[in-house]
Amino acid sequence: MFTIGDFAKLGGVSVRMLRHYDAIGLLPPASVDPASGYRLYRAEQLWRLNKLVALKDLGFTLQQVQAILDDRLDVAELRGMLRLRREELAAQVAADTARLAMVEARLRMIEEEGRMPTQDVTVKQIAPLRVAELTAVAEGYIPAHIGPVISPLYPELMRRLDKAGITPLGAPAIAYYEPDGDNVLVHAAMQVADAPDPAHDFTVVDLPEVHAATLIHHGPMDDVLASIQTLARWIEQHGYRPLGYHREVYLDYHPDSPETGITELQVPITPA
Incomplete structure (x- = not known):
């Protein structure tokens, strides 16, 4: 048999945690020395400790771990718990990956501060435009919030236009954004010639003529803030x-290779 210290070393946990597991009945010692009160463990208890630690690392509560280890869950319940936890972990990884990409983009912006040439900015008159659009709400203006919201809108818009027998005019897609309380209303649009129709499951709107400062952004939209700030x-x-809402016109966009993307940023302006 092993003392609690030796068992902790063998199991790769702390003595404090073993005492806690004993206190809540999750992993009691094999025996307790009546004279000294020392907890003693058997090697065969390592299997339970290993399962306990693995389940705890998956994010299960100690109460859930105990139910699993004591076979108080049937196979279907356990499978459901594991699938749910897998989905939670996948969502967390995706969120952390997006956050890391945003941090890296901010670092690049800091490192390149003042290096992006403002002479590439062009002022031009943007003609009135009729577009079909779908909208959705994003949590904020950063690409990590906008991207997952706007990306599914374009294939859905194309599907609905095709169902309505409407062909977009030209390839470029357009996006523009407006405040919606603490959130952002995202507009995903494509140019059309057709008039609004209540029977359509999309909206047709006329975007006004604007005088805009424009800049061509090359590469993924994860890095678009640097170009936007150059325009600013x-x-x-x-x-x-x-003045009003700035637009993004996707001149050349490939979802599978965003680094090849070409986007015109358009910010309507007026004299200060």
């Missing part, structure tokens, strides 16, 4: 202020 510096330096 140019607008301020030249005595303008933004």
